[in-house]
Every structure is written in C-alpha cells, then in structure tokens.
Amino acid sequence: xxxxxxxxxxxxxxxxxxxxxxxxxxxxxxxxxxxxxxxxxxxxxxxxxxxxxxxxxxxxxxxxxxxxxxxxxxxxxxxxxxxxxxxxxxxxxxxxxxxxxxxxxxxxxxxxxxxxxxxxxxxxxxxxxxxxxxxxxxxxxxxxxxxxxxxxxxxxxxxxxxxxxxxxxxxxxxxxxxxxxxxxxxxxxxxxxxxxxxxxxxxxxxxxxxxxxxxxxxxxxxxxxxxxxxxxxxxxxxxxxxxxxxxxxxxxxxxxxxxxxxxxxxxxxxxxxxxxxxxxxxxxxxxxxxxxxxxxxxxxxxxxxxxxxxxxxxxxxxxxxxxxxxxxxxxxxxxxxxxxxxxxxxxxxxxxxxxxxxxxxxxxxxxxxxxxxxxxxxxxxxxxxxxxxxxxxxxxxxxxxxxxxxxxxxxxxxxxxxxxxxxxxxxxxxxxxxxxxxxxxxxxxxxxxxxxxxxxxxxxxxxxxxxxxxxxxxxxxxxxxxxxxxxx
Amino acid sequence: xxxxxxxxxxxxxxxxxxxxxxxxxxxxxxxxxxxxxxxxxxxxxxxxxxxxxxxxxxxxxxxxxxxxxxxxxxxxxxxxxxxxxxxxxxxxxxxxxxxxxxxxxxxxxxxxxxxxxxxxxxxxxxxxxxxxxxxxxxxxxxxxxxxxxxxxxxxxxxxxxxxxxxxxxxxxxxxxxxxxxxxxxxxxxxxxxxxxxxxxxxxxxxxxxxxxxxxxxxxxxxxxxxxxxxxxxxxxxxxxxxxxxxxxxxxxxxxxxxxxxxxxxxxxxxxxxxxxxxxxxxxxxxxxxxxxxxxxxxxxxxxxxxxxxxxxxxxxxxxxxxxxxxxxxxxxxxxxxxxxxxxxxxxxxxxxxxxxxxxxxxxxxxxxxxxxxxxxxxxxxxxxxxxxxxxxxxxxxxxxxxxxxxxxxxxxxxxxxxxxxxxxxxxxxxxxxxxxxxxxxxxxxxxxxxxxx
Numbered sequence: 001x002x003x004x005x006x007x008x009x010x011x012x013x014x015x016x017x018x019x020x021x022x023x024x025x026x027x028x029x030x031x032x033x034x035x036x037x038x039x040x041x042x043x044x045x046x047x048x049x050x051x052x053x054x055x056x057x058x059x060x061x062x063x064x065x066x067x068x069x070x071x072x073x074x075x076x077x078x079x080x081x082x083x084x085x086x087x088x089x090x091x092x093x094x095x096x097x098x099x100x101x102x103x104x105x106x107x108x109x110x111x112x113x114x115x116x117x118x119x120x121x122x123x124x125x126x127x128x129x130x131x132x133x134x135x136x137x138x139x140x141x142x143x144x145x146x147x148x149x150x151x152x153x154x155x156x157x158x159x160x161x162x163x164x165x166x167x168x169x170x171x172x173x174x175x176x177x178x179x180x181x182x183x184x185x186x187x188x189x190x191x192x193x194x195x196x197x198x199x200x201x202x203x204x205x206x207x208x209x210x211x212x213x214x215x216x217x218x219x220x221x222x223x224x225x226x227x228x229x230x231x232x233x234x235x236x237x238x239x240x241x242x243x244x245x246x247x248x249x250x251x252x253x254x255x256x257x258x259x260x261x262x263x264x265x266x267x268x269x270x271x272x273x274x275x276x277x278x279x280x281x282x283x284x285x286x287x288x289x290x291x292x293x294x295x296x297x298x299x300x301x302x303x304x305x306x307x308x309x310x311x312x313x314x315x316x317x318x319x320x321x322x323x324x325x326x327x328x329x330x331x332x333x334x335x336x337x338x339x340x341x342x343x344x345x346x347x348x349x350x351x352x353x354x355x356x357x358x359x360x361x362x363x364x365x366x367x368x369x370x371x372x373x374x375x376x377x378x379x380x381x382x383x384x385x386x387x388x389x390x391x392x393x394x395x396x397x398x399x400x401x402x403x404x405x406x407x408x409x410x411x412x413x414x415x416x417x418x419x420x421x422x423x424x425x426x427x428x429x430x431x432x433x434x435x436x437x438x439x440x441x442x443x444x445x446x447x448x449x450x451x452x453x454x455x456x457x458x459x460x461x462x463x464x465x466x467x468x469x470x471x472x473x474x475x476x477x478x479x480x481x482x483x484x485x486x487x488x
Numbered sequence: 489x490x491x492x493x494x495x496x497x498x499x500x501x502x503x504x505x506x507x508x509x510x511x512x513x514x515x516x517x518x519x520x521x522x523x524x525x526x527x528x529x530x531x532x533x534x535x536x537x538x539x540x541x542x543x544x545x546x547x548x549x550x551x552x553x554x555x556x557x558x559x560x561x562x563x564x565x566x567x568x569x570x571x572x573x574x575x576x577x578x579x580x581x582x583x584x585x586x587x588x589x590x591x592x593x594x595x596x597x598x599x600x601x602x603x604x605x606x607x608x609x610x611x612x613x614x615x616x617x618x619x620x621x622x623x624x625x626x627x628x629x630x631x632x633x634x635x636x637x638x639x640x641x642x643x644x645x646x647x648x649x650x651x652x653x654x655x656x657x658x659x660x661x662x663x664x665x666x667x668x669x670x671x672x673x674x675x676x677x678x679x680x681x682x683x684x685x686x687x688x689x690x691x692x693x694x695x696x697x698x699x700x701x702x703x704x705x706x707x708x709x710x711x712x713x714x715x716x717x718x719x720x721x722x723x724x725x726x727x728x729x730x731x732x733x734x735x736x737x738x739x740x741x742x743x744x745x746x747x748x749x750x751x752x753x754x755x756x757x758x759x760x761x762x763x764x765x766x767x768x769x770x771x772x773x774x775x776x777x778x779x780x781x782x783x784x785x786x787x788x789x790x791x792x793x794x795x796x797x798x799x800x801x802x803x804x805x806x807x808x809x810x811x812x813x814x815x816x817x818x819x820x821x822x823x824x825x826x827x828x829x830x831x832x833x834x835x836x837x838x839x840x841x842x843x844x845x846x847x848x849x850x851x852x853x854x855x856x857x858x859x860x861x862x863x864x865x866x867x868x869x870x871x872x873x874x875x876x877x878x879x880x881x882x883x884x885x886x887x888x889x890x891x892x893x894x895x896x897x898x899x900x901x902x903x904x905x906x907x908x909x910x911x912x913x914x915x916x917x918x919x920x921x922x923x924x925x926x927x928x929x930x931x932x933x934x935x936x937x938x939x940x941x
Contacts, residue, residue: 031823039578041824043553043814044570047540059530061609065537066557076537083521083533086609090617092529120577128579142737180738185866264526267631267663270858360536397861399894401873406894406939408871410863428864430871432894432937463633463661464522464534486871486896486936487863 001026004073005157008052011077013159017054017084019097020077021158023308024050024068025359027150030116034127034145037135042120049359052077056084058094062362098335098348100160103312107305109169110298111201115149118202123147126205127175130214134177137218139225142178146195147171147205148457162310170301170469171204172197172457175214179221186224186427188217188412192242192394197455197469198299220413223425230414230429232485236389237431238382238478241446243411244372245454245472246395251435252284252291253370253470255404256318256326257353258333260365269461270402273435274324276340284324285439288375291319293328295352295368300471301455302368304355309363311352318370322440328353330365357466364462369453371473375445379476382444384420390484391415391422392429408432408486431484438479446475489519489640490539492652498541498559499644505568508545508575511646512587514773514812516540519605520637523612528620528630530613540816545571546587549580553823555814585800587645588775597768599678600638604656607636607680619689623664628693632662636680643775651771658683659917663876664696668941669889671695672856672876674717676915676922678767692876695855699877702889705938711851711907712933713844713881716914718874719834719925721857722899724918725868726757727832730783732794734865736802741868741900745789752906753787756835759809765913766831767921771808774825778808781829784903795827833924837909844908844929846884852933853879853886857895867898873939894937905931 001024012020026048033041050073051064061084063076127145134143150170157163174195179186187193190213198204239247255272259265274282284291295313297303304313309331318326329337329351338348354363383391397410414429415422451473459468490498499513517539524532542555545568552574556567612634623630635658642652658680664671672695673688714722726741734740760780761769771777774796782790794802795810809827845853852874860872874892881887910926 033824035824038581038583040581041553041813042551042574042578043555043823044574045542045555045814045816045823047555047557047816049538049557059533061533063535066539067537076535079535083535083609086523086613087530087533089610089613090525090528090530090620092527120574124578142739178737178739183866185739185864262527263629263631263665264531266526266629266665267524267633267661360538362532362534364532397863397871399859399861399871399873401892401894401939402858402875403939403941405941406873406937408863408894408896408937410871430863430896463524463532464520464536464635487869 001155004050004068004070005155007070007073008077009157009159011074012052012054012081015078015081017056017081019055019159020052021156021309022050022052023154023156023359025152025154027152029150032123032127032147034131036143037128037131039124051359052080053362054080054084055095056081057088059084059087059091060095061087064360095332096335096345097331098345101310102161103306103310104163105305107166109167109199111169113202115171115202116151126210130175130210133211133214134175134218137222139179139181139222140177140218141180145175145210147173148195148197156310158310164306164310166305168199169201170197170199171201172455173205173208173210175210175217177218177221179225181225184225186221188221188224189394190217194458197301197457199301199303200299224427227425227427230426230485234481234483236386236478236480237482237484238386238389238391238476240393240476241450241452241474242454243392243395244474244477246398247409248370248372248472248474249456249470250398250400251404251407252318253367256328257365258327258329258337261327262333262336268463273403273405276337278324280325282324283322284319284436285322286442287322288445289319289322289439289442290373292317292371292373293351293353293368294371297369297371297453297471297473300369300453301457301469302471307352307354308356309354311350314352316351328365328367330354333365355468357468361466364466366468367470369471369473372445374448374451374475377444377446379446379450382446382476382478383417383422386417386420386478389417391417392431405435428487429484430486431482432486433482441480442477443480444478446477451475489517495642495652496650499642502541502543502564502568503644503646505565506545508547508572510546510587512544513644514542515642516812516816518637518639518817520635521609522633522635523609523616524633525616525620526631528623530616533609538817541567542812542814543567543571544813545575546584547575549582549584550575550578551581551584553813555816557816583797583801585796587647588649590648591775591777593651593770593777599656599767600654601656601679604636604658604680605638612636615685618686619662622689623693626693626697628696629665630662630689630693634685635659645775649775651775653769655767657921660685660688661917662688662692664692666696666700668702669696669700670876671699672717674917676917695877699889702891705880705890705893707893707935707937709932709934711848712930713841713853714928714930715855716925716927717856717916718854719928720916720918720923721860722902723757723832723834723923723925725870725899727759727783727829729868730792731827732792732798732802732804735792736798739865741866742789742792747789749788751784751787751903754837754906754909755784755787755903757784758782758833759793759829759831760833761831763831763833765915765924772810773812774810776806776808776810781807793827793829795825797825828920830920834926836911836913836926838911839908840911841927844927845881845886848881849883851881853881863896867900869896869898871896891941892939893935895934896936897934902930902933907931
C-alpha cells in the first residue's frame with residue numbers, strides 16, 4: 001500500500017499540484033447486537049481505499065476510490081487535479097498552509113486486550129446475560145445491547161515529505177431498557193443509548209461491567225414510569241459527567257471549530273458565536289471553567305499520534321479561568337487566523353484537529369478530546385452543599401442553535417435535591433439555556449476521582465456527511481439558575 | 489463502474505461459495521461528486537468511487553454477516569467464510585423469516601439520467617458560480633453544496649432472486665447570509681436538469697436581504713405558516729415513526745392508534761415510490777418489492793412499514809422498507825435489519841401560501857427548522873430552532889423579520905391543528921433522497937425560547 005502513496009504523490013506533482021497528500025486506509029469493524037433476548041446482528045465489515053488531496057493554484061481538489069491499484073491511483077489523482085482546477089474558477093483567496101509539516105512516525109493505540117481476539121461467543125453471552133437481567137424487571141418491554149470494536153490502519157504521505165503510519169483501536173458497548181405502560185414510555189440506558197466508546201481494547205468493556213449494571217438499568221426504567229413529571233422552574237442543576245460531556249461537545253467543542261468561525265460550515269453545521277475578536281478577551285464561563293482540546297488523553301476517541309493532515313497531536317487550551325483563549329484549527333485556518341490578527345502566517349501552526357471519517361472523505365476540523373478540567377469537590381459534598389435543585393443523568397435528547405448559543409437537553413434520569421439530599425425521582429427532565437450564561441453560572445466542579453473520559457461515536461458534520469468519534473473528559477458540575485422542565 | 493451482468497456474475501459467484509442453508513448478497517456502488525462553496529467561493533470539492541459487497545449466511549436460523557470492498561477471489565472466499573463462521577457461533581434467531589424468494593418486479597419508471605451521472609466538476613462549478621455571482625452582486629455571502637451521483641444496488645439470494653437498479657441523484661443546498669439576515673433554498677431530483685440552481689440561489693439571497701435586522705419576539709404559542717422546508721421536519725419525524733418494530737413494541741406515536749381519526753382530515757401522509765418525481769426504486773435492500781403506504785389517510789392513522797423479520801413476527805406483509813444489514817457507507821452504524829421510508833409525500837391541499845399569510849392576524853412565518861431532536865416519542869415531542877428567515881405576520885401580511893426561536897412542540901398535536909395545506913409540493917433533500925412537502929398553516933405552535941440572532 002505504501003507504493004500506492006508514492007504513485008499518487010508523483011502523479012500529483014507531475015500534473016502541477018503545489019501540494020499533495022494521500023491517505024490509504026484499511027478498516028475492520030465488528031458489531032454484535034442483541035434485542036429482546038435475540039441475537040439480531042453479528043457482523044464484520046472490512047473496507048479499504050485511498051483519498052488524494054491536492055492544491056492547484058491555491059485551490060483544493062480531493063478524489064477517492066476503493067480500488068487499490070496503481071492505475072486507479074493515477075486516475076483518481078488526475079481527477080483530484082481536475083477538481084482543484086474547477087475549484088479555482090470560483091476561488092477568491094489562495095489557500096496558504098503555513099510552515100511545512102514534515103514527520104516520519106508510527107503511532108499505535110495502546111491496547112491491553114485486542115478486542116478482535118475475544119471470541120464472538122463470549123461477546124454474545126455477555127449481551128444476552130445483560131439482556132436477561134434487564135428483562136427480569138417486570139414492566140420492561142424492550143431491551144437492547146451492543147458491542148463494537150474497530151481497527152483502522154492508515155498510511156499518510158505528503159509532498160512535503162511526511163510519512164506517517166497509524167493503527168487505531170476502538171471498543172464500545174451499551175445496554176438499554178424501555179419500560180412502556182399506559183401510554184408512557186421511559187428509557188434507561190448504560191452508559192448511554194449510543195454506547196460509550198474508547199480508544200482502548202477489551203479492557204474497557206470489562207471495566208464497563210454491562211452485566212453488573214443491567215438490573216439497575218431495568219429497575220430505573222420501570223421506576224421512571226411512575227415518577228413525577230420534572231417541574232418547570234428555574235433552579236440549581238448538577239449534571240453527571242456523561243451529560244456534561246455532551247454539553248461540552250455541543251457548547252464548547254463545536255463553537256471553537258475554526259472552520260465554523262470562518263463560515264465554511266455555514267450551509268450545514270452552522271457558524272459560531274466565538275468570533276475572532278473575542279479571542280483572549282471574551283468571558284466564556286466562570287473562573288473555575290478550564291476547557292482543553294487534548295489529542296493525547298489516554299483512551300479518548302479524539303486521541304491519535306497525528307491528525308489527517310500530518311500535524312502532531314497537541315493539547316490546546318480553549319478556555320482558561322473562564323476566558324476564551326483558543327480554537328480547534330487546521331493548517332489553513334491557523335494561517336487565516338494569524339492574518340486576521342496581524343500576526344505572521346508563516347509562523348502559524350495548526351492545533352492538529354483535521355480529521356476525516358474515512359479514506360473517502362476530506363479532512364475537516366473536528367473535535368479531539370474536549371475536556372473540562374477537574375475541580376475540587378466530592379460529588380456527595382456537592383449534593384450536600386445544595387439546598388434545592390435537580391441532579392440530571394444520561395442524555396436523552398439534545399438540540400442547539402447554529403451559533404451554538406441556545407441549547408435544550410433532555411436526560412433519562414433526574415432526582416430532586418432538597419436540603420442537601422437526593423429526593424424524589426423525576427421523568428422527562430429537560431434543561432435549557434444560553435452557552436455563556438450557563439457556563440458563567442458554573443460554581444462547582446468535582447475532583448479528579450469523579451473525572452472520566454467519555455466517547456461520542458456519532459458526531460455529524462460536513463457535506464458529504466462525516467461521522468466523527470470524539471472524546472470528552474468531565475466530572476459532575478453544578479450550575480446555578482437554570483431553567484428546567486421545558487416540555488408539554 | 490461494473491455493469492448489471494458483471495454484478496450478477498459477482499453475486500452468483502459469492503452465493504456459489506456459500507455452504508449455508510440460505511445466502512443473501514447485496515452490492516452497493518456509488519460514484520458521487522460534491523462541490524461545496526462558502527464565503528462566495530468554492531472551498532471543498534470532492535469525488536468518491538465506492539462500492540461494497542455484504543453477504544448474509546444463514547445456518548438454519550443463525551445468521552452471520554460480513555462485508556468487503558475487495559472483489560478478488562481470495563477476498564470473496566474469506567468474506568463467505570467469515571459470515572459462515574459468525575453464523576456458526578451464535579444462537580438461533582427465532583424471528584428469522586428466511587431470505588427473499590424470486591420475485592417479479594414491476595417495470596416502472598427509470599431514474600437514471602446520463603447527464604447527472606456524467607456531470608463534471610466544471611459543470612457544478614458553473615452552476616454554483618451563478619449563485620455566487622448573484623450573491624456578490626447583492627452584497628450577500630452564499631454557502632452551500634451541489635452534488636451529483638450515480639449509484640447502483642443489486643441483491644441476490646440463494647433462492648434465485650436477482651434484482652439490480654441504477655439510480656442518479658442531484659442535491660442542492662444554499663444558505664445565504666448578511667450580517668443579520670439569512671435565507672435558504674434546497675432541492676433534490678434524479679435528473680440534475682430539474683434543479684434550477686440559479687433560481688434557488690436568488691430565492692436564498694433575496695430572503696437573506698429581507699430577513700435583515702430581525703426584531704425580538706417573546707416565546708409563546710403562535711399561529712404559524714411553515715414553508716415546505718420546515719414541513720419536511722414534521723414529515724420526516726412522523727414518517728420515520730411509522731416503523732413497524734416501534735409500532736409493535738409500543739414506542740411509536742402510531743402504537744395503538746391505527747384506524748383512529750387522530751389528525752386533521754386535511755393530512756394525508758404517504759410513502760409511495762410511484763409518486764411523481766420520487767425515485768422509482770422497485771425493491772428494498774432485502775429484495776422485497778416496495779409497496780405504497782398510507783401512513784395517515786385524511787387524518788386517520790394508517791399503516792406501518794415492515795421489513796421481512798418484523799412482517800413475519802407480526803403477521804403483516806413486508807412493505808419493502810428494509811435497509812442494508814451492514815451499511816458500508818456509514819461505518820459505526822448498527823448492524824442488523826432496520827427499516828426506513830424513502831418516498832415520503834405529504835399530500836398537497838389547495839391553499840396558496842399567500843392566502844395562508846393573509847388569513848393570519850398575528851403569527852409567525854418559518855422558513856425551516858434546525859437541529860431538531862425528539863424529546864419524547866409517544867406524542868412525538870420535538871425541540872429545535874427556526875433558521876434562515878423567520879418573520880412576524882400582522883394583519884395578513886409579513887410585517888418584519890424576527891430573531892430565531894426555539895420550539896418544543898408535539899408534532900402529533902401540530903398535525904391536529906392544521907388550518908390549511910399548501911397547494912404545491914416541494915422536494916426537500918433528506919437522509920435518503922428527499923421528501924415532498926406542501927406548506928402548512930397551523931393554528932398554534934409552541935415556541936419555548938429565543939435567540940439573539
């Protein structure tokens with residue numbers, strides 16, 4: 001496969017590319033799905049292909065193919081060149097990539113237990129046992145469980161001289177129970193309905209303990225059927241780390257993507273309220289809020305050695321002591337930002353956030369691991385310190401506007417907090433707010449003991465659409481004066 | 489790209505390798521190119537040649553699945569062996585109905601257009617260039633994407649079924665923006681010539697201009713006129729909820745309500761592959777002929793759609809809505825037998841949109857919704873925001889633009905409150921192809937939050 005990369009780079013340069021890079025990728029994915037005690041899907045998917053990205057006259061072209069032959073690489077590279085020339089017809093500003101990125105490296109996800117070496121029978125048995133335990137709870141009507149493991153092997157080469165080989169592993173799983181009675185439907189899942197997924201091996205599934213959590217999941221789903229409706233009021237909110245992970249994803253991760261800021265996602269994902277003049281001056285949150293894009297966090301789905309344009313993994317501060325200080329960037333957008341701020345683009349460096357969902361997609365700016373740094377509280381102390389409020393756990397629905405300001409989230413589970421203690425259970429909990437006000441009202445974050453990395457395997461962006469896998473580290477946190485209970 | 493005969497030989501070659509009791513092979517091929525523009529320039533411009541073979545091998549009622557895009561003889565041997573091995577290692581699925589038998593598919597309309605299949609990067613650049621030029625003339629910033637694709641699907645089973653279908657599709661989305669205004673237009677068709685790119689560009693740009701300097705508006709319940717693009721959201725959620733599995737399990741808006749006059753009699757929602765303009769796809773990804781379906785018939789809750797497994801389990805007929813058991817073009821998606829409606833149409837009424845506006849004393853006009861998510865499935869409570877042109881209606885006229893609002897609204901209730909249905913249908917690009925929708929006038933819609941833009 002390495003030979004094909006050289007063919008693409010040679011062909012691109014022969015045809016007049018100012019810059020070219022090529023990624024060749026083989027991927028293997030194994031999935032086991034159980035529903036209502038029946039094995040509904042056991043499958044393996046393999047695919048391979050390559051994508052060539054070229055700059056001609058300062059304009060981008062990209063073409064890709066599943067056919068791995070020298071002849072096809074030459075055809076696809078020529079197609080990428082032709083596409084770049086068509087792009088140049090309506091190009092207002094030449095792309096400038098800044099200083100060269102030249103790296104020869106090998107990276108591999110650290111894995112203790114290769115998930116593909118675990119027998120399929122064991123995976124099926126695990127899910128069937130969890131399924132049985134959830135269904136043991138009277139009132140459970142639907143149960144579901146899934147396990148996924150992925151391996152991707154990627155070669156990257158560029159006309160600047162980079163040659164990078166990376167092997168990535170991911171492992172994920174989830175269980176879900178649906179309780180239905182008298183027109184009411186309540187769901188409980190663990191870790192959530194989309195699964196938690198880590199850049200780890202089978203050891204992650206062992207730690208998840210799906211079987212051990214199954215009885216609780218079933219019992220909580222049934223209990224929610226008779227729970228009170230979440231009240232509609234303004235109160236103090238404590239979010240568990242999984243819901244907080246998604247809050248970070250939507251209200252910090254996306255608005256710090258520099259392509260959104262520069263308008264190149266306007267037609268689909270939207271833009272951002274974090275415009276460049278706010279950099280280093282805008283108060284994003286309270287002084288205890290520190291957020292970082294960290295592509296080196298162990299186990300995170302946004303962890304890698306190099307991004308998909310060959311830039312090394314980095315730890316980039318986004319919010320420091322509540323102030324907005326950084327973006328997720330690419331080589332191209334880093335130079336644009338430098339220019340805008342009157343800095344020297346020739347010295348600007350990408351933050352290393354260019355990621356493609358496969359060989360058939362162009363890299364775009366994506367989240368790595370967007371982490372909220374831990375605070376100092378123990379969770380039980382935090383609850384004890386809260387006179388009146390609500391504790392929310394496990395995401396159920398999410399929506400945010402195209403500038404990433406106005407959000408509404410729903411969670412599966414909610415508990416009243418009264419007099420510093422957990423009170424009654426609520427169903428159909430939602431909360432809504434505006435991003436800076438919400439983070440500005442954060443007055444407590446739990447400590448490192450309660451902190452964990454959370455994997456989101458379903459982040460959509462781009463045209464054609466790309467699904468990214470991102471990570472979010474968080475510990476439970478408290479927010480004051482939040483509107484809850486927005487639902488008929 | 490392989491032709492029908494080559495694909496047939498390929499699929500038969502896979503089946504001949506299988507020692508399973510039953511075997512199903514699915515071929516998916518795609519050549520797609522997309523020209524993306526933003527800030528009045530082309531910034532991403534891509535092409536993809538992709539294909540995949542997915543094989544399902546059944547040993548009794550134990551089914552293993554595997555897919556590859558390596559078509560070498562050795563890879564095909566491994567593919568069948570892997571699926572067989574996976575089948576061997578699992579318990580029976582008592583609901584497995586077997587793979588599809590041979591079937592005669594109706595020779596309907598074709599949906600393959602050579603001009604769409606062979607569209608060049610220059611063709612797409614010239615088309616979006618017209619949008620960019622008009623936007624520049626009007627001092628507006630245009631963004632969007634224009635794609636052209638050709639695809640082919642084929643399925644074969646060890647029972648002798650073989651079906652093949654080629655398809656072309658073109659899609660356009662445009663968002664035009666000024667400092668304080670934005671506009672939107674979109675279209676999709678199997679013939680690229682059916683998409684008047686410049687016309688849609690003008691509509692989006694002109695709306696960006698008239699939506700400038702929006703005023704504040706308080707959240708609350710308002711009568712609304714929903715443009716066709718906003719109605720797409722209701723159609724997609726309600727249509728998707730007619731899933732036979734969810735209906736049977738009790739988690740759908742439709743569960744226990746079939747035959748009830750639940751909605752306004754003005755509402756008829758169908759999933760009909762034969763409807764004019766829709767993509768005439770004769771079979772689904774399990775080899776079942778696609779059947780027209782009335783999901784809502786003049787306000788009465790109609791029929792759910794079923795794939796082979798859920799049809800057998802519930803005693804219904806399979807309706808031809810099965811999805812690929814492995815979707816190689818969507819890595820990470822669950823493997824298994826899902827179902828989905830690909831030909832949704834909300835039937836038109838007879839009220840022009842101008843007449844809807846004229847009949848409202850005080851209300852809102854919504855171009856489209858953004859980032860909508862289900863909050864509760866039973867009443868199909870959905871939250872999301874307005875986007876790209878929201879206006880205040882006063883005394884029967886569009887009075888002025890307003891800032892975007894968040895809504896949290898039961899779509900079941902929304903379709904009970906229908907005051908008028910638009911007289912024409914618009915194609916709105918969606919997850920699988922497009923939906924066809926009229927505008928709607930609703931007596932009440934619940935807005936629960938506001939934005940500052």
